[in-house]
Amino acid sequence: MLKALGTARRHVSSADRHLVHRCAGLPRSVVDPGLRHLSRLANHSKLWFALAGGLAARKGPARRAALRGVAAIGATSAVTNLLAKQLLPRRRPASDLLPMHRQLVPRPVSSSFPSGHAASAAAFATAVCMESPLLGAAVVPIAAAVAYSRVHVGVHWPTDVAFGAAIGCTIGLATRRWWPVRPAAPGLARPSEHVAALTDGNGLALLVNASSGDRDPSALLADLWPAAKLLHPDPGADIVEQLHRELDEAGDSVRALAVAGGDGTVAAAASAAAVRGLPLAVIPAGTLNHFARDLGVTSAQDAARALAAGSAVQVDLGAVGVDDRPVQWFVNTASLGGYPDMVRLREKWEPRWGKWPAAAAALVRILAEAEPIEVRIDGAHRKIWLLFAGANGYQPKGFAPTWRPRLDDGVLDIRYVRADLPLSRIRFAFAALTGALFNSRTYVQLERESVRVEVLGEPVALACDGEVIPPGRTFSFASRDEALHVYRPENAG
Structure with a gap:
């Protein structure tokens, strides 16, 4: 086994040296100072943070791409610099392998393997492509140039760059576990006739x-x-x-x-x-x-x-009766406990930070300040921090529900956070931020046609589609199947 590893390492080193010699043999050109300057610009991800700042100034996919890109760079830098470089040290190429006019001065002194520049470039480009393929088409060539520049200026072996790029791409794609990419297609629904x-x-x-x-x-x-x-x-x-x-x-x-x-x-x-x-x-x-x-x-x-x-489709609506008051309809969500305040904070911060970061910050803030609510949910006694009810099943199924695959599935998406378990706030926050909610007993998610929630203490407020209505003690939620005909272009989705 060790002999095979040694042989593989010698083959990799030989291939690296061959490629570096080929690179060194390239004729002098105006590209040389440009690549040297580009390589310096990418130090400490300054280039990517500058691009992220420009993208964040625009709403929609551009802002989400910027935020996802910055998050991917943060995780990639930690893995590359704190783990990989420490566990797999490697000497950088000798200075005499490349002509003087190409060399980067001063030369970095950290481990050559893997390339942190290539890793951050790949992570940012992957994240941008996930949110906006059009913007990604513009960013990918810049990322590729940064990665190659590290070989061109003589501070990395080609395999350092290749492994760094692989790490960056992997972590960029892995952000979907915590922050799913919203599909471009709208929710499905049955067409309406005679509209x-x-x-x-x-x-x-x-x-x-x-x-x-x-x-x-x-x-x-x-x-x-x-x-x-x-x-x-x-x-x-x-x-x-x-x-x-x-x-x-x-x-x-x-x-x-x-x-x-x-x-x-x-x-x-x-x-x-x-x-x-x-x-x-x-x-x-x-x-x-x-x-x-x-x-x-x-x-x-x-x-x-x-x-x-x-052209129209038939969609479900949510309905909730509060005590003996008339039924309140909702098109998106209704919520109890700390959830109304969390939604308010998330929507306040979302234009600047994006949905997932804003939701995470709002969650931490509300859980730190919330008081548990003692309730019966369909007769089962619980203490909860907050409760969410969505008209139709929402995705993702974990934290921060964002979109609906169907608008006519006839169910309510019920989610709540239990407060009757030891250290429930800390356990829930940790599970949400690590993408492990479905392994946490503090988080409950179910789909029902109806659900009844009785508050066993002081009345609590209900938020319907972001509007807070007067407090109550008994909340009867129900899905109204295909209650509404809504106009939608035939080619939508």
């Missing part, structure tokens, strides 16, 4: 919440649907009650309802539409637009195309 096709807005009631997003979309929507009946929420009034009054006054002239706003406004419109049997068009005009994103509706133009074609 009104509307072009100029005749027969359309349009609710616009101008305070939901960055700017008021009223002018754009008036151009798209000039004949629509335009509605704005009354300050301080209940939106659902207002909608019912307005729709009663309009009578049979309204054949469809449209809503432009955030998820809270969309949920209110969905409630009215479901009760009245009206199809709903969703225009993403809020900050996060989770429901529209799961539908595959990314703009007002998407909604206009779906309305004109009469």
